[in-house]
Amino acid sequence: MAVAPRRPKGPPLNALRAFEAAARLESFVAAADELGVTAGAVSQHVKALEGWAGTDLFERRAHGVALSSAGRALVDEFTRAFDQLAAATQSLRNLAPNRDIHIAALPSIAQLWLPPRLGKLRDRRPDLNVSVTAMENPPSLSRELFDLSVFFAAPTGQADQVVLEEDRIFPVCSPKLAEGLDLEKVQLLQDQTWKEDWSLWSRAAGVPVGDPDRGPRYSLYALAVEEAKSGAGALMGHGCLVEHALRTGDLTRAATISIATGMVLALELPHVSRRHPEIEEVAEQLRAGA
16 A cells, blocks of 8 residues: 655745745845835734744834844845756746747836837837836846846936936926916926925026925826926926927026036846847837837
C-alpha cells in the first residue's frame, strides 16, 4: 500500500511578499502602497508569518514599526529572493511574441506630456500597443511589470535615468487675461501637489504675487491647466507640461522669468538585461520630443 504522508506546509507566498516589502521599506504603510493592498492586510500577513515562525519579526511602536533582530537578519535574504523571482517573472513575460509596453507616469505627465509623443509613436508603429498607468509614486521597475516610467525626480546620474529636461516654472494664463495682468490681484490657480510653487517662484524671481496661497485648488494639474485656458486665473506652469498649450496659443506666459525647481523630468529605464528593441524604440521616441 502506498504511503502518502502529509507534508509540512510553508507560509503563503503573499505573507512572505508582505514581510519582504515591509522589512525592506520598514513601514507597513509603504509596503501596502507598493503591493496595492491596505496597511491592515500587510499587518495581518506579517502577524500570520510571525505565528508560523514562532518569533516577532517587527517591533510595534506608537509611530510605526521597526525590524526586530530576527527580522533584520532575514531581510537581505528575502530581498534577494524576491528580486530573483521578479527577474524570472519578467523573463517569462518577455517570451510573449507581441508584448505590450507598459509605462507608469505621474498623472499630469500622463495627461499632458505623453499623448503627443505617443501619437507620433503610433504613426510610426501602429502595431505596437503602449499602455499607460497614471500613479503618484514611481514603481520599482525591477519588481513591477512596467517597462518604463516618467516622473519628476532629482537627477541621480545613474545610467538607468535619462534626463529629458530640467523642470522650470513660470506663470501662465489665457491670452485674454494676459493684457494688463497684475499678479498681486489676479486669481492664483493652485495645484495641490505643487502647493508651494507660487511662493517658490515669487521669492526666486523677486516678483510679488500678494498672498501666494489664495485661489482655488485642484487635485489634478491637468484640471488647473484647463481652468487657466478658460481665463479663471494665472497658473504656475511647469514648462514641459504647458508646452503644448503655449505652442497652440491656448496659454501665454504671464511673466518672462522662469526658475529651476531642482527637479528634472526623468525617464527611468529597466536594467539593460531587461531591455528589448521595443522598449528602446519607445524610449527613443520619448527622448525625441513631440
